[in-house]
Amino acid sequence: MTTPIAVVGPTATGKSELALDLAQRLDGEIVNIDAMQLYRGMDIGTAKLPVAQRRGIAHHQLDILEVTETASVATYQDSAGADVEAILARGRTPVIVGGSMMYVQALLDGWEFPATDPRVRGKWEAMLAEQGVAALHAALRAADPEAAATILPTDGRRMVRALEVVELTGRPFAASQPRIGEPRWGTVVLGVDRDTGDLDARIEARTAAMFRQGLVEEVRGLLDRGLREGRTARRAIGYAQVLAYLDGDCDLPYARERTLIGTRRYVRRQRSWFRRDSRIRWVDGADPELLNSALAQVFSAAPEAER
Template identity: 75%
Template sequence: MTDTDASSPDTIRPIAVIGPTATGKSDLGLDLAESLGGEIVNIDAMQQYRGMDIGTAKLTVDERRGIPHHRLDVLDVTETATVARYQEAAVRDVENIIARGKVPVIVGGSMMYVQSLLDEWAFPATDPLVRARWEQVLADGGTDAVRAALVVRDPAAAAAILPTDGRRMVRALEVVEITGLPFAASAPRIGEPRWGTVLLGVDRETAELDERIARRTETMFDGGLVDEVRALLEVGLKGGVTASRAIGYAQVLDYFDGGSDLDHARERTFIGTRRYVRRQRSWFRRDPRVRWLDGGDPSLLESARAALSA
């Protein structure tokens, strides 16, 4: 890969800039794309939603430096974001970028999205009747009911999935019922990443990252998150299965419903983000292919370029 020049498609290796929220992935992705003649492929699930800008820290058009960005603003908030749907579209985007002689720079931190794209995750079939039955259990009995069912049918899956993630537990129950196998049997195996992608992980010291999350939360609320959520209510946010559960948006919706005051919504957004960051760190640190970088490094781009050559 050479600076700013198009390369032969046969020699191009995509770059994935991944890691926890608020570590500086977006800036590094832009720097790499600018220096290598690349295009950005978003791999943040919630940044796919039109109108969800402030609460997802989505780069504005001006902040994108004229670099093409893919998989941004491709869903309405009433649509359900799925890993399988993302995978199909993002594979097409990456391969089109390569065919144009450009470097795909995949940027974001949605854990299963990263694995689905780079490890060629083959998803089990779905059965609408089975899915509907477990969704009804969730609707009638809440997350406790589906978790109790999952504990009986697949204890390992019940232990691995957050007890608040009802949608994920429903999917696990569906897969177990359809395949007769544990949910983990359908997970991808870590091997050579698709297209020979180089994985760069960006992280920071925990205390520093917590401070950045706190500042980011304040910036979002001070910068109009409440008004953004109010506007999205007019286009169906509350009925969206995935969009309405995004960190920040869910807390503001609860505030609108009288479940908390605004200060409490801010605090819960910070706590939810911090908890999510811990999960991201644990997930990505298990992947031995990731070349880790310090997001606070003043020479981060140079360090990233060196890691690409290692």
């Protein structure tokens, strides 16, 4: 089988293990679609699978950026798309796995991104730096109420981009986003989720494990590599909270608690986003027969010649 499979859904549901199982069963290679796992050295806080746990399966789109670089959806779309096509050309199955919502939509829907203008972007970035996210959110609310309602009021970077697009195109930010249709390459899209209580417990356990395994030390090490200068990496959940602790703005228990709360909020956003996509075939991450359930979904959706 060579039809690509995307394994998406909220954080901590078990996507990585399922992707490994599918790749192993279907002679596949894995393409990461988690934006923060693109960064070298950001391992513990992103739950990146160590090489020793990858079962000898080739992984793509991991550890390709320095923490000083800005992750770009458009750049990812091009490079990950090339990876998928190269895997297909080798006669193998691409297994795309992760939960970064805009990255998933960009890769599977061929998102065409509006141009950028350094002058316009600089104006909104200056407003963010000088007046803060509240003022920027108010500007967005005036220019595009729908975008203001869907973008987190703390997500300054995305608000800057929305305001830039609105100013350059004269249209709402949503007008530049792709329509959901047939996914590229005929990809079968699986969504992994769990009961909320079960997932909350997993998030709590994962957060505790990250701090126990050395997240603070990981962040300290990344400071020497320019983490503070990174516009994207330093805002990642867990990394931002540990930076606040290292700066003396809070104690460690508070940083841990804010990491937990931030992760739960992010999960709610992921659920809301992915549940709107009618192409996704959902499976229960707690199902003891998860692999078989996922394979049944894959083969029922794949072209007849590959069943």
